[in-house]
Amino acid sequence: MKCNACGAPLEAGQEKCTYCGTLTPYGEEKFKQREAQKIEAERQQRLDNLPAMKFVPASATVLLYIFTGTFYSPYWYAVRMKSLNSLGTKAKLQAWAVGIFAVLMFATFMLPSYDLTASGISEELSENIYNTVLALLILVSGWLAYSVKNILQEHASQFIGKTNAVQSIANSNLMLILFGPAYLQLQVNKMIKMNMFAPKI
Numbered sequence: 380m381k382c383n384a385c386g387a388p389l390e391a392g393q394e395k396c397t398y399c400g401t402l403t404p405y406g407e408e409k410f411k412q413r414e415a416q417k418i419e420a421e422r423q424q425r426l427d428n429l430p431a432m433k434f435v436p437a438s439a440t441v442l443l444y445i446f447t448g449t450f451y452s453p454y455w456y457a458v459r460m461k462s463l464n465s466l467g468t469k470a471k472l473q474a475w476a477v478g479i480f481a482v483l484m485f486a487t488f489m490l491p492s493y494d495l496t497a498s499g500i501s502e503e504l505s506e507n508i509y510n511t512v513l514a515l516l517i518l519v520s521g522w523l524a525y526s527v528k529n530i531l532q533e534h535a536s537q538f539i540g541k542t543n544a545v546q547s548i549a550n551s552n553l554m555l556i557l558f559g560p561a562y563l564q565l566q567v568n569k570m571i572k573m574n575m576f577a578p579k580i
């Protein structure tokens with residue numbers, strides 16, 4: 380074997396020519412192997428450092444949503460808040476809004492069973508109170524879902540760029556409004572599969 384660059388004799392297993400420093404074919408092969416190992420190690424480290432989010436199978440998400448009624452929503456926001464807000468995104472989920480959301484949901488649930496007119500409130504006012512609570516509930520609900528959508532998209536854009544993140548993560552506003560956290564959980568599941576989150580069991 381001779382060096383391809385300077386013609387100096389090479390010994391078997393030599394990675395570089397001792398005279399001119401050119402890599403031997405064996406040296407080039409070794410270099411490629413080490414590069415591949417480095418890339419794999421970096422990939423593994425990135426995966427190890429991923430923030431964790433809870434994975435809930437789609438079927439369980441749907442069942443929870445149906446059987447706990449809409450109460451799954453404030454629960455979901457409350458238990459996911461810490462994980463979501465520790466992602467370091469500019470968008471945040473506001474604790475006070477989650478609190479107001481839970482209160483509004485409870486009020487919407489309880490109000491119809493109370494006869495407000497018995498405490499001297501006119502029927503019209505009583506109806507207005509209910510409608511106002513309901514309107515506020517829908518407003519806060521939409522805002523919370525929108526906040527989480529922004530958090531998820533901002534997090535995803537680190538991996539796939541902003542345009543792709545906006546197009547592929549929680550991209551249906553209709554689903555977001557109709558199913559809120561159930562839809563958002565499915566997005567989290569998807570992001571776990573895309574290696575953007577580590578699954579938290």
Ligand SMILES: [Zn+2]
Nearest residue numbers: 382385396399
């Ligand atoms: Zn050489």
